[in-house]
Amino acid sequence: MTFTKRNFTLLILVLAVICAGLALTPRWKGEKEHRDAGIIIEYKDVLSLAQKNSQSPEIVFDRLKEAGVSGLIVSETVGKDLSSGxxxxxxxxVAGLPDGLGKDLHEPFGAAALWIPSDITASxxxxxxxxxxxxxSRRYVKEQGVVYVLPHTLEELLETGVLPDFSGLLFASSAGIPVMYRVAPVAVPDTQNEMALLEGLLDNFSAVIRAVSPSGLFAAGYPDLRPLADVLKEAGIPVAMVEFSRQFGAHQLNWLMYPGLLSLHSVTTEEIISRSISRYTLYERMMRAAxxxxxxxxxxxxxxxxxxxxPLAAFEKEIQRLSQGLRGQKIAVQWPDPFSSWNMSLFGAIACSLVFLLMIARLGDRFQILEMTTVSFIQTAAFIVIGLFLGVGVWKILFIARIVAAFTAGLLASEASLIALxxxxxxxxxxxxxxxxxxxxxxxxxxxxxYPxxxxxxxxxxxxxxxxFLPLLIVLLHDLRRRVHPESLKDVIFRPPLWGELMLIGGLLAAAAIVLLRSGNAQFVPGWEVTMRDMLERFLIARPRNKELFAGYPALLLWYYFRRSLLWERYREIFRLVATLAFSSLVNSFCHFHTPLYFILWREFNGWWTGIILGTLMLLVFHYILCPFWKRWRGVIMD
Structure with missing residues (x-):
């Protein structure tokens, strides 16, 4: 019994799909069960809006809660916060204590002091x-309250934690609203005291504190985040993991708390001002994050x-719009729970290993290193067994998994491009x-x-x-070796270069540099492109990637046209190389493991059909407008 190359390829791909489906089941189930997002606001913003609108904080928050707010942020104050009231x-x-309270304390007048009046809430x-x-600290009980002289200077406490905002915690308790508590940075000698304070907070406000996130330039306890993680794990409280955070110690804490993590997206006021982010753009960013x-x-x-x-009505309308937008995407607006934990699947390792070996075999056949006209049953069985053994190695050793996956992605995009071309x-x-x-x-x-x-x-x-990068190189070498391009690599190297080729090579290198530079770097995306992306998202929900929509698939259709029409024999290689971007981008989309799987599938289907439509329109313009114009202009020149 033998298999043709086509049937052998189909068999291996079917096996890979079955194994991949089994491995993807926990992810699919987890994404479906956790298809929710919570909209949270800061307690201090509630107070600010209440003051601006001359309303009570309770009324303000009730309106925002009705609009879609799911939780509050209550922060531990640092010295700078307390100084601002x-x-x-x-x-x-001590010298500045009201009513002359510092005169009979016999403390240095420059020492840091706190005065807690007995008539305030939460004293x-x-x-x-x-x-x-x-x-x-030294504690002095007075008739009107309590004075504390702290064992630190004001400068030492400027950016480190001093007191929790109990007014915010009590407010959340009375409203029955979940809280994300932000624990402030702390000097290393004070870590034990800070953890004891946090432990007491989590015990006393266990009904409302549902997540914790460190604030400031470094996480509380840095460089050793184990005490903070131990307290949170004991209380069963997850960490809110801020996206793109540069906070010292955040990554270490996230690892220590895994899988008790909730991703969080925020845009600071400084970023809004520096990048001129409009409120509509802010809404789009929030929607895109979710x-x-x-x-x-x-x-x-x-x-x-x-x-x-x-300002309250304007903010209320923004919250309502975001809440409605999330629900329109079938995302429940509620306080979320973390993922449960699971590990790498053996079936996933086998699926990737089979595809990796298949891509090597297919490309080896294309470069005439292997011969795959027919594949015997014994060869097929041996191939599958090797795939199983490699899959076990991939499953057991993460380094092998990363190497195999990286080359699988590059070889896969190359082979998919050549199949299409x-x-x-x-x-x-x-x-x-x-x-x-x-x-x-x-x-x-x-x-x-x-896996999480x-x-x-x-x-x-x-x-x-x-x-x-790899698909560009492989397709180019393949075309030169197999004479898809009219010249071989040796011919191209030893003859004088043509101006047209130099221009195409320069353009291709510039485009490749831009693609590599922009990959993962949103700051290199111009404003007009952001506007276009937003428009596509509004119409298609799952926006196609630009490399697929505007480059890869149109270039593939142009290659079909020029090849069938026998035009531009020497220069049409550029369309083959650009066409690889469609499949490189498609494969890369699946490498974004944080993106929900259903969204990846939807996005790639949208990229495929919209790219074909755009490429068809480009062909019509070229065939019915540019070609006749070129022939007429060339005829005039020849005359």
Whole structure:
């Protein structure tokens, strides 16, 4: 019994799909069960809006909660916050204590002091917290309250934690709203006291504190985040993992807390001002974070730069719009729970290994290193057995898994491109065949890394750049070796270069540099492209990637046209190389393991059919407008 090359390829791809499907089941189930996102706001913004609108914080929050707010952020205050009056306490030097309270304390007038009036809300909470946070402080009980002289200077406490905002915690408790508590940085000698304070908070406010996130330039306890992680694990509280955070210690804490993590997206006021981000663009960013990256918490802040007569109504309308947009995407607006944990699947490793070996065999046949006209049953069985053994190695050793996956992605994009390009006599067969092979291989790669460590981006895939570069190189070498291009590599090297070739090579190198530079770097995307992306998202929901829509698939159709018409024999290689971008981008989409799987499939289908439509329109313009114009102009020149 023998298999043709086509049947052998189909058999291996079917086996890979079956294994990938089994491996992807936990991810698919997890994404379906956790298809939710919470909209959260800061308690201090509630107070600010209440003051601006002359309403009580309770009324303000009820309106925002009705609009779609799912939770509050309550922060531990640092010295800078207390100095600006964020809590109804006195914070300053002993010399500045009100009513002459510092005169009979016999303390240095420059020492840091806190005065807690007995008539304020939560005075007992603040008093107890200070005894835990600063056990070495001197405590003086007065008729009107309590004075604390702290064992630190004001400068030492400027950016480090002093007191929790108990007014915010009590407010959340009365409203029955989940809280993300932000624990402030702390000096290393104070770590133990800070952890004791946090442990007490999590115990006393266990009904409302549902997540914790470190604030400031470095996480509390840095460089050793184990005490913080131990407290949170003991209380069963996840960490809110801020996207693109540069905070020292954040990555270490995320690893220590895995899988108790909730991704969070926020845009700071400084970023809004520096990048001129409009409120509509902010809405688009929040929507994109939830639907494309599976972000679970979305932090919204009122506008600090856009004037309005009714800031509460404007913010309420923004919350309502975001909430409705999320629900329109079938994303439940509620406080989320973390993923459960599972590990790399053996089936996923086998699927990726089979695709990896198949791509090597197919490309070896194309370069006449192997011969695959027919494949015997024994050869097929041996191939599958080797794939199984390699799959076990991939499953057991992460380094092997990363190497195999990276080269699988690059070789897969190359083979899918060549499958599509060689069917110039039957374009539809090439468009479908190349797309399906890349789709199956992409699922196999996704199956390998579809577990929370990669879905939460604690580890990242390192093969993206290779996937963009390797297909260009392989297709070019293939075309020169197999004389798809009219000259061989030796002919091209030893003859004088043509100006047209130099221009094409320069343009191709410039385009490749731009693609590599922009990959993963949003700051290099111009404003007009952002606007176009937003428009495509509004119409298609799952926006196609530009490399597929505007370059890859149109170039593939142009190659079909020029090959069938026997035009531009020397220069049409450029269209073959550009066509590889469609399949490189398709494969790379499956390497974004944080993106929900259904969204990847939807996006790639949209990229395929929209790219074909755009390419067809370009062909019509070229055939019916540019060609007649060129012939007429050339005729005039010849005359």
């Amino acid at each position: 964020s809590l109804p306490l006195y914070y300053g030097t 007992q909470w603040y008093d107890s917290a200070l005894q835990v946070r600063f056990p070495e 639907k494309e990256r599976g972000v679970r918490l979305l932090l919204m802040r009122p506008s600090a730069i856009e004037a309005t007569d009714d 060689e069917e110039w006599k039957k374009p539809l067969k090439g468009l479908v065949g190349g797309f399906l092979v890349a789709l199956v291989g992409g699922l196999a790669i996704a199956a390998l890394f579809s 460590v990669y879905m939460l981006r604690l580890r990242t895939f390192s093969g993206v750049k290779l996937t963009l």
